[in-house]
Amino acid sequence: MKRETIINWVLGLGLLAFPFAALYLDEPFYVTLATRVAILALAGVGLNIALGLGGMVSFGHAAFFGIGGYVAGILSQHAFNDEPLFTWPLLISGTSDMPVIWLVAIVICALVAVFIGLITLRTSGVYFIMITLAFAQMIYYFAISWPSYGGEDGLSIYVRNGFPGLNTLDPLQFFLICCAALMVCLLLSARLRDSRFGAALQVARQNDVRLAATGIAPLNIRLVAFIISAAMTGLAGALFADLNRFVSPSMLSWQVSGEIMIFVILGGVGRLFGPLAGAALFIVLEFYLGGVTEHWQFFLGLILLGVVLFVRGGLLGVLAGRRDHG
Amino acid sequence: MTLALFTEQLLNGVQFGIMLFLMAAGLTLVFGVMGLINLAHGSLYMIGAFICATVAVATGSFWLGLIASLAGAAAAGAVMEIVVIRRLYARDHLDQVLATFALILIFSEGTRWVFGSFPLYLDIPPILQGAVFLPGGVQYPLYRLAIIIAGLAIALGLYLLISRTRLGMRIRAGESDREMISALGVDIRTLYTIVFALGAALAGLAGALVGAIQSVQVGMGEPVLILAFVVIVIGGIGSVKGALIGAILVGVVDTMGRILLPQFFALFMENAQATSVGSALASMAIYILMAIILALKPQGLFAAGA
Amino acid sequence: MKKMIFASLLGLSLTASAVAMAEPVKVGMITTLSGGGSGLGVDVRDGFMLAAKMAGNKDLEVVIEDDARKPDLAVQIADKMIQKEKVDILTGIIWSNLAMAVVPGAVGQGVFYLSPNAGPSALAGKGCHENYFNVAWQNDNLHEAMGGHASSAGFKNAFILAPNYPAGKDALTGFKRFFKGDVAGELYTKLGQNDYAAEIAQIRASGADSVFFFLPGGMGIAFMKQYAQSGVDTPVMGPAFSFDQGILKAVGDAAIGVKNSSQWSKDIDNPANKAFVEGFQAEYGRLPSLYASQGFDTANLILSAMNKADVKDADAFRAALKEADFDSVRGDFKFDSNQHPIQDIYVREVIKEGDVLTNKIVGVGLEDRSSAYVDACKL
DSSP states (O other), X not given: OOHHXXXXXXXHHHHHHHHHHXXXXXXXXXXXXXXXXXXXXXXXXXXXXXXXXXXXXXXXXXXXXXXXXHHHHHHHHHHHXXXXXXXXXXXXXXXXXXXXXXXXXXXXXXXXXXXXXXXXXXXXXXXXHHHHHHHHHHHHHHHHHXXXXXXXXXXXXXXXXXBTTBOTXXXXXXHHHHHHHHHHHHHHHHHHHHSHHHHHHHHHHHOHHHHHHTTOOHHHHHHHHHHHHHHHHHHHHHHHHHHHTEEOGGGGSHHHHHHHHHHHHHHOTTOTTHHHHHHHXXXXXXXXXXXXXXXXXXXXXXXXXXXHHHSTTHHHHHHHOSOSOO | OOHHHHXXXXXXXXXXXXXXXXXXXXXXXXXXXXXXXXXXXXXXXXXHHHHHHHHHHHHSOHHHHHHHHHHHHHHHHHHHHHHTGGGGTTSOHHHHHHHHHHHHHHHHHHHHHHHOSSOBOOXXXXXXXXXXXXXXXXXXXXXXXXXXXXXHHHHHHHHHHXXXXXXXXXXXXXXXXXXXXXXXXOOHHHHHHHHHHHHHHHHHHHHHHHHTTSOBOTTOHHHHHHHHHHHHHHHOTTOHHHHHHHHHHHXXXXXHHHHHHHHHHHTTSOHHHHHHHHHHHHHHHHHHHHHHHHHHOTTOTTOTTO | OOOOOOGGGGGGSSOOOSSOOSSOEEEEXXXXXXXXXXXXXXXXXXXXXXXXXXXXXXXXXXXXEEOTTOHHHHHHHHHHHHHTSOOSEEXXXXXXXXXXXXXXXXXXXXXXXXXXXXXXXXXXXXXXXXXXEESSOOTTHHHHHXXXXXXXXXXXXXXXXXXXXXXXXXXXXXXHHHOOSEXXXXXXXXXXXXXXXXXXXXXXXXXXXXXXXXXXXXXXXXXXXXXXXXXXXXOEEEEGGGGSHHHHHXXXXXXXXXXXXXXXXXXXXXXXXXXXXXXXHHHHXXXXXXXXXXXXXXXXXXXXXXXXXXXXXXXXXXXXXXXXXXXXXXXXOEEOTTSOEEEEEEEEXXXXXXXXXXXXXXXXXEEEEOOTTGGGOOO
């Protein structure tokens, strides 16, 4: 087995084992912490498809994260109050069923990504970074001033949405759902990376002209990757809303876009399990430093700076050595 | 709305644009010459305001504070360049984003550590207090006029610096071909430090000037930073002319949007709802503007080297 | 994000409280101590800790963490405090949106939540909860009082503005609820906006005889400074948030003479308030703010309940809290059925005492004000 594969197994199994160890030690809070890591890692896995494989530096993935969250919040609010979402042209009611919510979140994020992608992918480099940010900011300000769903106050989910056959109120079962979603998406990204599509995407990142010469339009390849990326991040957003039992415009803010990006960079851009490593490190630092000093952000900044200056290629770059492709 | 009010609002828009230009000028310079995304530019803006406020309170002179903010921000910029930024030129934009994001955390929390959690006091100098009457009967704050003049002076100064001086020649050369200029014997490292310090000084100056009529507090840099990025992207990265025009465009669109959109919706909506919808759209206006411009001109209005 | 185990520090001071209850009470404080707006969190914390220190009750244990004004971080800390630290009471949140994120989940897990600052309407009406107590005000209160004051001061035509977010809309609605005159203009600004030239021009053009604004934090500082330079001399008024002790210095002389509404002021004449103001200055070397007074009252409410009931007996402790049997620094203080305060809201004026800007009470805006949403609460 390659070294990176071993590390991936360690990371995956470590995440899975962590809550059980926590429960064994009677520290139930760590289950919640592990769930948070799993969900934010999932958001990073989504971004990694655009960023790592496709070279599209999106500074606006909070848009999809937040939209996913709002889908969960809005559908469950309507289900909770027993009010239909629309009565025309056909009756659509809310739901508190996670699989339905996920499906809706994925579809809506994909649709939004089509729209945003068609406009933004005409640009590249810094312009792409900034135009994706612009779209996220538009949605952010829209959410703040949109009164029906709480505006800046956000929207509470009074009872966590359900999953058939499971009790989602139990932290461990909810963790397992999130962990499963993460693993499925990791598997999907691995398949995607090794597929013909993935190969074309990576060629597009390195050399547009070469790809165009083979008769494949780079724009279409990128757009599809952007959509898949957005959908995964949207799914993470829906889960995050259920974890916090709350969704608010802060999920759409540019700081969140930055944080998701940090997970990916910390872990190692383009590495399959990079976002998991990055999210885990970031959350643990935030949690640990927060308990030690009031000036924790100062030290978090120093550590992040140290990592980016002296640890080339992120955590997995150090642990697993150079990448052998891409 | 009367014509006088409309003119006044237009002036307000231009003036807001000039304030944004003060911030954007340094950002676009650093970007154009070194190809660096500097998220911490907002921190330099904050540092400038804090230094100015501290010195102004200690000495009783706003002008000493202003000079101190220029010098202090330039020094902070030079140190930042030598210690951190220098290592980032060869990296991709991702590493730059992460490193300068980390710098934001360090500077924000560091400033709070030193200066405490409460906003500082910084008032405009007595000579610029009050309002004056402009031709046409519009009453306008003197300080805002001073900002417009300062902004235009800086734009002119930058133009002269870049087009007429030896340093400017090197900067232009650095923008177009990095290897060539160092092969010609120019000390590129020093040049970069100077350019970065210059950009930092501009940010610090902007922080001090704007801080006097806004609030001097931790976190003041980030909202302006985002706006400044919008400005330089609209204008075309690296182009000072683009930054000036982009800034004024953003300033006018934002200001007129805030005023006109609620009134527009009031034509066919109930008043309270129109205010709410109009304001919501107004807060999105500049991002919509940016998306439209980039959709039509993916390199911005005045792309450098285009 | 400082974490303090307070109980042990208190060993030396004063005598222990008269009634020694079996169980210590553990309070988790989640508040904003870093980044923008941290001044408010610092004041709430300092006010709270001052009360704890003055009481010297060894059974009160406090853990404090910083939420950095992020809702999801606040939720995580709340879960940690409830599940890991096993706190009995949560408190400390400054912002409505963070309160909305944390409170329903926290009270659902069986702990008490005492709000030292935010009072969103949702939690005062339909979403009220038996374990949720608000020790500050319902969000509309101060604006309502300003509306009442504007009417009685004879203003007929007010221009009103606030940021375009729920608290801003509540503010203008609250003002209009008690203002009998006309509204010359109503504006919603962008949240976080710092340049108000365009709005001030509209105020001048509107012909209003007064201006009411709610622009918390840096927004208010910017507005006041720019307004002072604009040459417009229409009188301004607003809630205390833009004229309170922590912020007044930054606003500067532009604030002198402005009327603002508050449920507390440092010149309220009662022994509790005197002890508080003196104690605060002695301990921290600055004048206390509105937020510090709210933190101080919150701690004293908890201490009063501790003397009556064991926190592990939730029903008894809840009843003890509800009695509000403590000497509030604001004078009369009791809870309405939705567990929000019934209190006087004063009108203050910004003055200069020597070199220091501060406030003095000039009247009462609303007497014994409860909240507009109390009927929707089914407690």
